[in-house]
Amino acid sequence: MVWLSRRRRNSPGLSNRRQVEIDLYLWGLRDEDLAPLPKSGWIGYLQGNNPNFPLKALQEGLSVVRAGVEAIRADKTTYHTPVGITRWANANPVATEALLNLTMGAADPGGSGHGPLPLHAQLRYFDPHHRRAGRPTGVAALVSAIGEKFVEVTLVNTDQVKTHVVTVQTGGYGEHLARQVVVGDKIIQVSSSTFDVQLAPGAGDTFNIKMKRYHHQPTLAFP
Numbered sequence: 671m672v673w674l675s676r677r678r679r680n681s682p683g684l685s686n687r688r689q690v691e692i693d694l695y696l697w698g699l700r701d702e703d704l705a706p707l708p709k710s711g712w713i714g715y716l717q718g719n720n721p722n723f724p725l726k727a728l729q730e731g732l733s734v735v736r737a738g739v740e741a742i743r744a745d746k747t748t749y750h751t752p753v754g755i756t757r758w759a760n761a762n763p764v765a766t767e768a769l770l771n772l773t774m775g776a777a778d779p780g781g782s783g784h785g786p787l788p789l790h791a792q793l794r795y796f797d798p799h800h801r802r803a804g805r806p807t808g809v810a811a812l813v814s815a816i817g818e819k820f821v822e823v824t825l826v827n828t829d830q831v832k833t834h835v836v837t838v839q840t841g842g843y844g845e846h847l848a849r850q851v852v853v854g855d856k857i858i859q860v861s862s863s864t865f866d867v868q869l870a871p872g873a874g875d876t877f878n879i880k881m882k883r884y885h886h887q888p889t890l891a892f893p
Contacts, residue, residue: 692777696790699818699883712771716816724812727768738763773805775813775821776842791842792821793879796893798837798866803892806834809869819880825867826874833871839864840881843888852878864893 692713695703707713715723741761770776775792792813795805805811808829815822827834840846844863851858851865853875858865863886867877 689777693787693790696777696816699816716814718815724768724772727772731765731768734765735763738765772813773811774842775816775823789842792816792840792846793823794839794842794844796837796839796864798835798893801892806836808832809834809836810874814876818883820878821881822876822878824874824876825869827869827871830872833868835866835868837864837866837893838877838879839893840879841883841886841888843890844893845884845886845888847882847885849880849882852880 688707691703691707695707695713704713704717709717709719711720712723712727714720738761742763745761767778770778770789770791774789774794776789779787779789793811794803795809795811796803797806799806808827810826810828812824813821814824821840823838825836825838838848840848840863847863848860848865850860
């Protein structure tokens with residue numbers, strides 16, 4: 671019984687309790703699940719309490735990339751020495767959490783310790799010109815608010831020469847229904863899980879997407 675007790679105290683699920691609670695909140699977006707979460711970091715930013723979070727998260731992500739690259743360059747071991755899966759534990763130059771949080775309104779799929787989980791995102795993007803997943807080169811996105819019936823995102827075309835079109839999908843797998851999109855004083859009816867946004871060179875705007883969550887069967891198909 672003592673051994674079982676120790677295993678439970680050190681289990682990954684309990685050590686990552688905060689990430690699990692964030693996952694639960696994002697699935698249902700209920701007030702009772704939001705209440706125990708700290709009003710700082712990413713969740714605080716979504717509630718309007720931490721306006722400097724995007725810049726801080728970007729800087730921290732770049733620090734992770736820098737440290738990972740430096741660790742790889744400093745590694746003098748051979749392939750078989752040392753043996754074990756922890757060799758690269760501090761040498762991963764890929765930092766995705768801030769990008770997932772801020773561009774897609776998504777938590778890290780592996781962050782709760784029960785992953786990798788499916789990508790539970792408010793938004794996903796596609797490049798219709800190149801027929802691929804992801805935002806077109808030069809198009810930036812920032813999700814600033816998430817609610818039970820809406821998500822707010824700012825899209826900017828940083829390209830000063832070319833117009834770009836980005837396809838916005840509600841839900842990582844098209845599971846949500848976008849009812850309408852509010853841009854300034856304009857209301858555009860959508861009634862679909864995807865819609866296209868055309869951005870002139872250097873242009874950008876904030877889009878408040880009204881939606882019905884979990885309306886569609888999730889799919890891996892591209893729009």
